[in-house]
Amino acid sequence: xxxxxxxxxxxxxxxxxxxxxxxxxxxxxxxxxxxxxxxxxxxxxxxxxxxxxxxxxxxxxxxxxxxxxxxxxxxxxxxxxxxxxxxxxxxxxxxxxxxxxxxxxxxxxxxxxxxxxxxxxxxxxxxxxxxxxxxxxxxxxxxxxxxxxxxxxxxxxxxxxxxxxxxxxxxxxxxxxxxxxxxxxxxxxxxxxxxxxxxxxxxxxxxxxxxxxxxxxxxxxxxxxxxxxxxxxxxxxxxxxxxxxxxxxxxxxxxxxxxxxxxxxxxxxxxxxxxxxxxxxxxxxxxxxxxxxxxxxxxxxxxxxxxxxxxxxxxxxxxxxxxxxxxxxxxxxxxxxxxxxxxxxxxxxxxxxxxxxxxxxxxxxxxxxxxxxxxxxxxxxxxxxxxxxxxxxxxxxxxxxxxxxxxxxxxxxxxxxxxxxxxxxxxxxxxxxxxxxxxxxxxxxxxxxxxxxxxxxxxxxxxxxxxxxxxxxxxxxxxxxxx
Amino acid sequence: xxxxxxxxxxxxxxxxxxxxxxxxxxxxxxxxxxxxxxxxxxxxxxxxxxxxxxxxxxxxxxxxxxxxxxxxxxxxxxxxxxxxxxxxxxxxxxxxxxxxxxxxxxxxxxxxxxxxxxxxxxxxxxxxxxxxxxxxxxxxxxxxxxxxxxxxxxxxxxxxxxxxxxxxxxxxxxxxxxxxxxxxxxxxxxxxxxxxxxxxxxxxxxxxxxxxxxxxxxxxxxxxxxxxxxxxxxxxxxxxxxxxxxxxxxxxxxxxxxxxxxxxxxxxxxxxxxxxxxxxxxxxxxxxxxxxxxxxxxxxxxxxxxxxxxxxxxxxxxxxxxxxxxxxxxxxxxxxxxxxxxxxxxxxxxxxxxxxxxxxxxxxxxxxxxxxxxxxxxxxxxxxxxxxxxxxxxxxxxxxxxxxxxxxxxxxxxxxxxxxxxxxxxxxxxxxxxxxxxxxxxxxxxxxxxxxxxxxxxxxxxxxxxxxxxxxxxxxxxxxxxxxxxxxxxxx
Numbered sequence: 001x002x003x004x005x006x007x008x009x010x011x012x013x014x015x016x017x018x019x020x021x022x023x024x025x026x027x028x029x030x031x032x033x034x035x036x037x038x039x040x041x042x043x044x045x046x047x048x049x050x051x052x053x054x055x056x057x058x059x060x061x062x063x064x065x066x067x068x069x070x071x072x073x074x075x076x077x078x079x080x081x082x083x084x085x086x087x088x089x090x091x092x093x094x095x096x097x098x099x100x101x102x103x104x105x106x107x108x109x110x111x112x113x114x115x116x117x118x119x120x121x122x123x124x125x126x127x128x129x130x131x132x133x134x135x136x137x138x139x140x141x142x143x144x145x146x147x148x149x150x151x152x153x154x155x156x157x158x159x160x161x162x163x164x165x166x167x168x169x170x171x172x173x174x175x176x177x178x179x180x181x182x183x184x185x186x187x188x189x190x191x192x193x194x195x196x197x198x199x200x201x202x203x204x205x206x207x208x209x210x211x212x213x214x215x216x217x218x219x220x221x222x223x224x225x226x227x228x229x230x231x232x233x234x235x236x237x238x239x240x241x242x243x244x245x246x247x248x249x250x251x252x253x254x255x256x257x258x259x260x261x262x263x264x265x266x267x268x269x270x271x272x273x274x275x276x277x278x279x280x281x282x283x284x285x286x287x288x289x290x291x292x293x294x295x296x297x298x299x300x301x302x303x304x305x306x307x308x309x310x311x312x313x314x315x316x317x318x319x320x321x322x323x324x325x326x327x328x329x330x331x332x333x334x335x336x337x338x339x340x341x342x343x344x345x346x347x348x349x350x351x352x353x354x355x356x357x358x359x360x361x362x363x364x365x366x367x368x369x370x371x372x373x374x375x376x377x378x379x380x381x382x383x384x385x386x387x388x389x390x391x392x393x394x395x396x397x398x399x400x401x402x403x404x405x406x407x408x409x410x411x412x413x414x415x416x417x418x419x420x421x422x423x424x425x426x427x428x429x430x431x432x433x434x435x436x437x438x439x440x441x442x443x444x445x446x447x448x449x450x451x452x453x454x455x456x457x458x459x460x461x462x463x464x465x466x467x468x469x470x471x472x473x474x475x476x477x478x479x480x481x482x483x
Numbered sequence: 484x485x486x487x488x489x490x491x492x493x494x495x496x497x498x499x500x501x502x503x504x505x506x507x508x509x510x511x512x513x514x515x516x517x518x519x520x521x522x523x524x525x526x527x528x529x530x531x532x533x534x535x536x537x538x539x540x541x542x543x544x545x546x547x548x549x550x551x552x553x554x555x556x557x558x559x560x561x562x563x564x565x566x567x568x569x570x571x572x573x574x575x576x577x578x579x580x581x582x583x584x585x586x587x588x589x590x591x592x593x594x595x596x597x598x599x600x601x602x603x604x605x606x607x608x609x610x611x612x613x614x615x616x617x618x619x620x621x622x623x624x625x626x627x628x629x630x631x632x633x634x635x636x637x638x639x640x641x642x643x644x645x646x647x648x649x650x651x652x653x654x655x656x657x658x659x660x661x662x663x664x665x666x667x668x669x670x671x672x673x674x675x676x677x678x679x680x681x682x683x684x685x686x687x688x689x690x691x692x693x694x695x696x697x698x699x700x701x702x703x704x705x706x707x708x709x710x711x712x713x714x715x716x717x718x719x720x721x722x723x724x725x726x727x728x729x730x731x732x733x734x735x736x737x738x739x740x741x742x743x744x745x746x747x748x749x750x751x752x753x754x755x756x757x758x759x760x761x762x763x764x765x766x767x768x769x770x771x772x773x774x775x776x777x778x779x780x781x782x783x784x785x786x787x788x789x790x791x792x793x794x795x796x797x798x799x800x801x802x803x804x805x806x807x808x809x810x811x812x813x814x815x816x817x818x819x820x821x822x823x824x825x826x827x828x829x830x831x832x833x834x835x836x837x838x839x840x841x842x843x844x845x846x847x848x849x850x851x852x853x854x855x856x857x858x859x860x861x862x863x864x865x866x867x868x869x870x871x872x873x874x875x876x877x878x879x880x881x882x883x884x885x886x887x888x889x890x891x892x893x894x895x896x897x898x899x900x901x902x903x904x905x906x907x908x909x910x911x912x913x914x915x916x917x918x919x920x921x922x923x924x925x926x927x928x929x930x931x932x933x934x935x936x937x938x939x940x941x942x943x944x945x946x947x948x949x950x951x952x953x954x955x956x957x958x959x960x961x962x963x964x965x966x967x968x969x970x971x972x973x974x975x
Contacts, residue, residue, distance in 0.1 A: 196736040201753055204901050204908070211750035214736070291545055294536040333887050343897060344535050347544050347743050354740070 013205055014092055016119045017101045018112070020130040020179055023169050024142040026192075026218040027131055031103040032401075033353075037212050040342065040349075040373050043098050043205075048088045050104035051152075054080035060152060063167035068175055081111070085118055092124060099205070107176045116184065127206050128186035129213060130179050135191055142218065145398070192217045215353045223352065223374065224260065224269070224359040225367055225393045228278035229253050230413040234389070237414075239312075240298065240305035245281045248411055252390045253282045255409045259392055260286065260359065263407060269357040272296060272348075279361045288359070295348050298363035302335025309423040324420050327383035338383050341369050349373055364416060371395075374402050384420065389413035516940060519956035520931040521570055522581070532882075532927055532934055533896040534576025541634040543577055546744040548630045550657050551639045554650065554668035556714055557707050558680040560730065561669050564755065565641040566955060567907065568667075571751045574896075574903075574928055577744065578635045583955075584642035587622045603711040605646065630662060637744070638662075645714040654722055665745055666724035667752070668717045673729045677704070683759060696811070725749055731756040754904040760819050762906070762929065763914040763962075764922045764948040765793055769971050770830035782833045789944065789971035794837035796964040797914065797947055820844075822911040826851040831916045838914070850902050853918030857889025881938035892938055896924050903928055926950070929957050944971035 017034065019027040031047045038045035057076055058065065065073040081104060088100040106112055112128065119126045133139060143162055153161035179186050187210045188197040196214055201207055229249025233241045245253065271288040273279040274296035283290060304312050313320045316333070323330040331337035336344075345366070352358060352370075360370065364387055372382035374395050387393075390413045396403040530537055542548075551568065553561040565581045572579040592598060601607045602615065622640070629635040644650055644666070654664045671677055681700050691699040717724045723738040723745065734753060739745040768786025782790065805818055823838050823845040825831035832847060839845045856866075866886070867874050877884045885891040890898075899921070906913070906925065915925065919942050927937040929950050942948065945967040949960045968974050 193740065194738060196749075198734040198736070198753060200732060201734075204754065204905050207750060207753040207904070210753065211746060214746055214749065293545070294538055297536075331885075334885070340894075347535075350746065351544075351743050354743075354746075 013125060013203060014097065014123075015099050015125045015127055015205060015209075016088065016092075016115075017099060017209065018106055018115055018126060018128045019101065019103050020106045020112070020128050020186075021132060022105060022107065022172050022176060023165070024139050025131040025133045026142065027105075028103050029218055030129065030131060030189075030213060030216060031101045033216060034099075034101060034209060034212065036373065036376050037349075038099055038209075039376065039378075042379070044096060045099040045101070046088075046091060046097055047101040047103050048084045048091075050081050050084045050102070053083045055151060056080075060154070063164050063171060066168045066171045068171065085115060089118065089122055089124075092122070099209070105172055107172060109177050109181065112179070112181070112184070125202065125206070126185065127201075127209070128179055128184055129209075130186060130188045132178065132188060132190045133192065138192070138218065141220070145220070187213065189213060192219075212350075212353075215350050217354070219356065220396070220398075221356040221358075222394055222396045223357075224263065225370060225395065226256070226282070226359070226361050226391070227364060227367055227387060227389050228276075228282040228361060230389050231278045233306075234414055234416055237308040238306055239308070240301040242276050243278060245278055248390075248413055249278070249282065252409055252411050252413075253284055255411060256282065256392075257285050257287070259407055259409055263392070263394055263405075264357070264359075267357060269359050270355060271359045271361070273361045274298070274363060274366070276363070279363070283361045286359075293348060295344050296360065296362045296366055299338070299341050299365035300332065300335040302332035304332050304335070309418055313423045320423070321421075328379045338365065338369065338379075341365060345369055345373075375404070376402075386417050389416065516930065516932050516936050517959050518930075519958065520933070521566060521573075521956050523931075529933055529935065530883075531573055531576035532893070532924070532932075532937060533574050533900065535897070537576070541578060542636045543575075544743040546636070546742040548635075548660075548662045549637045549742075549744060550626070550630075550662045550664045551637060551748070552644060552650070552653060552664055552666050553639070553641045554644045554666050554717055554724075555670065556643065556645075556711060558677055558703070559669040559671050560680060561641055561643075561667075562955065563759070563952075564667060564669060564727070564752070565639045567755055568748065568751065569639060570928070570931060571903075571907075572637055572748075573931060575747075577637055578633075579637040579639065580629050580635055581639040581641055582622055582626050582629075584618070584622050584640070587618050591618050591621070600710070603643070603645070605713050627660060631660070643711060643714075645711060647715050647717075647719055650717070650722065651719060663741055664723060665739060665748065666717060666722060668724060668726045669730075670716055670726055670728050671730065676730055725752060727752060751904070751907075754908045756908065756910065759952040760910060761912045761952075762925075762950045763797065763912070764926060764942060764950075765797070765834075765914060765916050766919060766922070766942055766944045766971070767825075767828070767831040767834040767916050768793075769944075770833075779829050782830050785972055786830065786834070788973055789967065790834040791837055792964055792967055792973075793834065793947070794841070796962065797838075798841075800947070800949075800962050801912075819910065819912045821914060822846065822909065823914045823916065824848050824851065825916045826853070826918065826921070828852065828918070831918075834916050835914075844911075848902060848905075850899060851915075851917050851921050854892065854895045854920035855890045857886030882934040892920070892924065892934075895920060896927075899924055922948075926959075930959055943969035945969050 017031075019031055021027050028047075028049060028051075031049070035045045035047045054061075054077055057080070061073070064070055066077075068074060084102060084104070088102060091097045092100055102115065106115065106128075116126050143165055144158070153165070156164075179188060183200065185200045185202055185206065186197075187199070187201075190196065193214050193216070196210075198210060201210065229245045229252035231243045231249055232246050233239070233243040234249075235246050269288050271283060271286055271290045273283045273290060273292055275292045275294050276297055279296070280292065301307075304316070307315070309320075319330075319333065323332075328338045331340065349370070352360075360367075362370075365383070367387045368382050368385050371377065371385065371387065371393070372379075374397065377385065390409040390411045392407045392409070394405045394407070396405075534543075551565075553565055555561045562583060562585075565583070569579045569581045588598060598614065599608075599611050602611050604611070607615070622642075626638045626640060630638050644653070650666060654666075657664045671680075678700055681703050682696065691703075694702070717726055717737075720737065723741070724736075725739065725748075726735040726737075728734065731753070734749075736749055739749060768782045768789040770782050770786055771780035801821070808818065821838075821843050823835045823843055825835050825845060825847055827847050827849050832845070835845045870886070873886055877886065882892045885894070902925070906928075915922065917925075922942050923937050923940045926932065926940055926942075926948065932940070945964050947962040947964060949962055951958045951960065966974050
């Protein structure tokens with residue numbers, strides 16, 4: 001078992017989080033985000049979407065399937081809910097789950113009482129999260145964007161689908177009972193957290209989840225991520241430091257405003273950089289309001305700051321090996337680990353969730369963590385991801401996943417990517433590969449780190465314009481592998 | 484000049500105004516860790532125990548200047564919330580200070596004098612209004628001074644603030660100074676909670692000396708009703724507010740979406756309640772293989788007998804306190820049961836065994852494992868001998884320094900945030916049995932110790948440390964374990 005260098009698990013309790021609310025209130029979005037956040041914190045979490053269990057039986061229902069007078073519809077929907085709950089309880093027991101999220105409308109008192117009973121019988125805490133929204137515009141937006149691309153309406157005309165969905169909602173509205181049972185633990189988010197009511201919270205993990213959901217909103221927006229331009233240290237293959245941009249890095253800084261404007265358009269976005277010179281210089285020509293965050297500074301390499309990877313391998317060979325064995329947890333002597341960075345990034349992540357359009361200019365390790373958070377990349381892979389220089393990555397969180405686009409500036413730069421167990425150097429010599437220990441490189445990486453001073457930055461196959469995996473099914477694990 | 488006991492009337496009477504209009508308060512002597520430092524003005528140069536990074540401006544998270552304004556009738560726990568919130572924010576490195584309007588009022592009137600009877604009335608006489616203004620002026624002056632000239636980030640303004648109109652005005656005024664306002668209302672309609680609060684804090688004043696405690700409670704409640712007849716609970720939708728109902732049973736949050744800090748504050752308040760309880764710290768008994776980090780040995784004989792003596796000493800002490808409390812008219816029902824927390828190390832669990840046998844609830848917390856010292860198989864002497872350079876660096880900054888592959892106290896403090904919040908939310912009296920490093924961090928939190936003090940706090944095995952929450956601060960007391968020396972060995 002890899003040593004955690006002193007880090008302990010955050011929680012020892014098991015909680016069932018039950019979503020409540022009419023359709024198109026952002027329940028699934030909130031559920032997905034909670035799962036993502038908890039996994040980022042190393043808490044074992046999973047979402048169980050009742051809709052997908054129902055779809056297995058009834059793939060394309062019309063609105064009157066959801067009429068409570070329709071006995072057959074009722075029976076099938078009830079069966080789907082039971083199947084989901086059973087799966088969740090089984091997952092708690094067999095896979096040591098910590099937080100299971102039951103994603104459905106759960107809009108009647110009787111349904112909620114039933115779920116509470118099932119979970120309490122097994123000794124699990126129950127917490128309800130209700131999303132209440134009266135804002136017509138928000139609801140319409142949600143309907144158009146999410147529901148008409150949902151599997152229920154595949155192949156139908158969006159207008160017709162939207163109308164049918166509206167009727168479905170009306171059927172739910174007829175029997176909707178907002179939560180007010182005083183003995184239940186619940187949080188009620190009203191109009192996207194402009195008002196929040198918290199009732200009978202009983203432990204730390206519940207408060208952590210509530211704290212997170214209060215930061216969320218469902219207004220569409222995008223996030224632009226970029227590393228600083230190529231720096232003098234990058235060219236020399238050195239880690240850390242506070243170097244200036246190289247001439248090619250400065251060219252990137254000059255190309256950036258157009259690159260960003262083409263993607264953003266005319267609106268104003270927030271711009272964050274770290275407090276290190278290379279990110280500030282990179283953002284120099286951008287005219288958006290800027291903020292510098294110390295939390296965005298690069299991972300502190302401690303005693304290895306200013307060395308190249310080969311120098312590190314020579315000077316600290318054991319450490320070099322140990323780092324590759326468990327890059328996420330390994331902490332540089334006198335410095336930080338990826339895990340430490342994740343802790344340090346918490347305010348940034350919260351602010352990004354809370355905010356709207358935003359661009360962040362930062363460093364390789366930091367970007368890996370931020371990207372891993374939004375794209376649900378597991379911890380054993382995130383420190384190995386390829387995040388090339390001179391590329392802007394645009395992430396658009398959507399209800400059932402995050403859409404990614406990459407824009408290359410076509411300004412050549414060195415590759416700062418190093419594959420596992422190599423000390424790939426930037427000086428033009430062949431990379432040193434330890435033959436016995438080299439494993440198939442993480443998807444997309446090159447086994448020999450070679451300088452790429454071609455016109456096109458030679459890197460992992462890009463997902464230009466790709467849409468990421470729909471993870472609403474909730475029947476499998478929802479990890480996303482970066483390619 | 485340390486004061487261990489708080490007098491109801493003249494706490495903070497040591498505020499003075501010098502001729503150049505700068506507020507001055509007497510700081511406790513830096514080296515005295517037995518006194519709660521929560522009301523000292525923060526020292527610029529040091530980082531706070533759980534602070535993640537420091538910024539040039541001294542303010543964090545780009546959250547700007549914030550005023551937290553309490554709302555609520557007397558005996559609703561406003562002061563407790565102000566002090567607890569200060570404690571948490573300071574722990575995170577946010578420059579915070581609480582300003583209690585009651586102190587300014589008492590200081591202005593002088594000892595033994597009270598304000599005119601219509602002081603709190605909405606349609607008070609002109610002289611009362613003028614008096615109010617004068618007192619408010621002084622308090623506001625200090626508050627603005629803290630936020631503007633001393634680069635403070637959060638000022639907590641502790642007062643009744645009974646009317647909606649007054650609150651709207653306050654919010655507007657702060658906005659003119661570029662200060663965002665968050666109101667925190669403590670709303671209580673459970674008479675038991677009110678009585679308990681009144682009994683705990685208010686009737687220990689000289690006013691009620693010699694009274695029957697039940698009569699004193701009723702008299703206080705009646706007086707407060709007459710003094711502040713008009714109170715409007717918060718309902719202003721345009722303001723940012725957090726309403727805590729019946730000590731956190733229910734919380735309503737309105738707006739409060741303007742930054743990272745407001746949400747963090749709500750997060751903390753969700754874990755806080757206004758009931759008070761005692762916390763005890765004790766070491767585990769000596770175990771085999773004690774010095775090595777990895778070994779998880781069982782208690783040796785000496786440790787066994789130590790844990791027996793610990794159990795007896797604690798229970799006897801609590802019994803004595805209970806008798807004292809009842810003699811002074813306290814209600815037996817109000818005393819809290821005892822819960823025990825240990826880490827998952829066997830020696831801590833075994834130390835709690837005697838208490839468990841007597842029916843006390845014992846909970847093991849994996850997050851309370853001790854500081855990882857790095858060079859895991861070495862004793863302190865060996866480290867000094869083999870890594871002299873590291874040892875020297877460690878002596879320079881013991882709080883932040885990490886031995887290779889080890890943790891620093893700072894890491895420990897950040898890692899223990901869930902425990903600290905669980906500590907705030909635990910309603911029973913609590914005994915914590917853990918390694919000395921863990922006790923240092925928890926004591927440091929409760930007593931607002933600085934990073935220079937925490938690594939050298941001492942917890943010898945012949946003492947139980949007791950921390951009592953009082954209205955304005957925490958008080959630490961050491962309870963000796965009889966017949967025991969500092970290593971836990973028996974002394975006849």
